[in-house]
Amino acid sequence: xxxxxxxxxxxxxxxLLVSGLIWRHRYDKFGWTTRSSEVYESRLLNIASPxxxxxxxxxxVGHLIGLFVxxxxxxxxxxxxxxxxxxxxFGGCAAGFLAIAGILMLLYRRRTNTAVxxxxxxxxxxxxxxxxxxxxxxxxxKLVHSNIxxxxxxxxxxxxxxxxLFTLQPKVDLMVGTPVTYQIHAVIGMALFALLxxxxxxxxxxxxxxxxxxxxxxxxxxxxxxxxxxxxRRGWERIKY
Numbered sequence: 001x002x003x004x005x006x007x008x009x010x011x012x013x014x015x016l017l018v019s020g021l022i023w024r025h026r027y028d029k030f031g032w033t034t035r036s037s038e039v040y041e042s043r044l045l046n047i048a049s050p051x052x053x054x055x056x057x058x059x060x061v062g063h064l065i066g067l068f069v070x071x072x073x074x075x076x077x078x079x080x081x082x083x084x085x086x087x088x089x090f091g092g093c094a095a096g097f098l099a100i101a102g103i104l105m106l107l108y109r110r111r112t113n114t115a116v117x118x119x120x121x122x123x124x125x126x127x128x129x130x131x132x133x134x135x136x137x138x139x140x141x142k143l144v145h146s147n148i149x150x151x152x153x154x155x156x157x158x159x160x161x162x163x164x165l166f167t168l169q170p171k172v173d174l175m176v177g178t179p180v181t182y183q184i185h186a187v188i189g190m191a192l193f194a195l196l197x198x199x200x201x202x203x204x205x206x207x208x209x210x211x212x213x214x215x216x217x218x219x220x221x222x223x224x225x226x227x228x229x230x231x232x233r234r235g236w237e238r239i240k241y
Contacts, residue, residue, distance in 0.1 A: 005187065006175040010165050013190045020197025021205060034203045040115040048109060052102025058095035059135065062088065067162040071155045081153065089146050096139035103132050127199040134188045141181040158182060 024032060038045055066088065074084055107128060110116050145152040161174040175183065196202060 002172055002176050005183075006161065006172045007170045009187075009190060010170070013194045016194045017197060020194075021202070024197050024202055032202055032206065034200050035119065037110075037113075037116045037119055040119070041109060041113045044105060044109045048102050048105035050102075051098055052106060055095050055097075055099030055102055056135075058091070059099055059138070062092050062095060066155065067159045070159070070163075085146070085151050085153075086148075089142065089148075089151065092142050093139065096135055096142070099135050100132070100139065103128070103135070107132075123199055127195060127201060130188065130192050130195060131201075134185070134192050137181070137185045137188055141179070141185050144181060145179055152179060152182070154178070154182065158186070 071081070071084075075081075079087075110120055142151075157174045157178050161171050164171040164174075175186075196204075
């Protein structure tokens with residue numbers, strides 16, 4: 001089971017992610033969207049959506065730094081383990097709470113607004129469950145295994161395992177002795193990446209790059225000297241007598 005979870009499952013998830021994105025782009029281009037429900041309700045959405053997006057962005061950046069920036073690199077720039085631990089603890093918790101608060105507000109909006117709720121698919125419900133479970137489990141793991149003074153140093157076990165996946169030589173033994181909560185969080189995270197191409201979260205792989213190179217739109221005012229006045233059209237304009 002350890003070999004499957006930490007040596008095979010990551011590559012299965014990666015294959016599903018890549019093939020799912022290719023399939024979605026080829027056969028469902030018009031479905032590659034967030035299916036925005038702003039037209040039904042915007043007041044609560046304008047609050048909850050930025051909270052979730054900023055929170056999940058900081059969570060993602062924190063994971064990328066924690067997993068792919070070696071401890072020796074942070075030590076080289078003068079950030080010792082305790083300083084890094086405090087940044088990870090307070091920054092990670094703040095980002096996690098912000099993302100969870102945004103998701104809960106979005107769920108409340110989706111459940112209480114009839115039009116938005118009718119536009120919710122089973123796929124959306126599954127996505128919300130897995131996404132919320134992943135963030136909540138990560139936040140719980142951080143709080144259970146950390147305090148102000150010390151915490152579990154995942155950069156000596158989980159981070160080297162994650163980096164070893166890219167060399168096609170997964171260090172399965174490093175994940176065997178990690179706390180169970182970290183293992184559960186990792187499995188839920190991989191499940192989220194496997195589902196990602198088939199949900200509305202696929203829009204995270206889109207960027208309006210073409211907008212930067214689009215031609216200018218020229219607006220010109222009407223020149224009354226060059227354009228003759230047209231006669232009034234019956235039924236559309238009031239005629240003065």
